[in-house]
Amino acid sequence: ISQAQTKKFIMSQQRNMLIIVSACTISHIIKATHQFCWVFPAYFQLNSVNAIMQSTYVYTHYLATYSASVTLVIFSPRVRKLLVSRRRNEEERIATTQSYLIIRLFFSKSVYFRTPFFFFFKLTGLLGCISVVGFIIASRFQIPEEQAWIFKLGYV
Numbered sequence: 001i002s003q004a005q006t007k008k009f010i011m012s013q014q015r016n017m018l019i020i021v022s023a024c025t026i027s028h029i030i031k032a033t034h035q036f037c038w039v040f041p042a043y044f045q046l047n048s049v050n051a052i053m054q055s056t057y058v059y060t061h062y063l064a065t066y067s068a069s070v071t072l073v074i075f076s077p078r079v080r081k082l083l084v085s086r087r088r089n090e091e092e093r094i095a096t097t098q099s100y101l102i103i104r105l106f107f108s109k110s111v112y113f114r115t116p117f118f119f120f121f122k123l124t125g126l127l128g129c130i131s132v133v134g135f136i137i138a139s140r141f142q143i144p145e146e147q148a149w150i151f152k153l154g155y156v
Helices: 003-043 047-075 077-084 090-095 098-106 116-140 148-155
Strands: none
Touching: 003 047, 047 077
């Protein structure tokens, strides 16, 4: 491979990584802004604005959650190749899920994963899962506000 081809390949990779990182950053800024704006209606008890913020949460949440995956599939030929490859076994597919990784961290015997950082990481992962499940349950059933507090633990 010539030096010009190597430089062209590196520039292409860097451009793709810039696009991926930019998409992820922008989507997380949008979600963070949405959650920050959610504080004011909750504090001032503006129920109509709070209802609007709750109804739009799903869009910002899924935008932030899946922007990295979608941009990686679009801009990375290697990821597309690995995604379509038939050689992946079941264990590799399971290991890619975030919930599986959090569960593995919870039950890990390693002292390294018992540090305060990983405790906070595992706690926020668990509370995030509770939050998502809570929103799914709240969208399916009528739950009084006095009983819905348990589903909002993810925002603590």
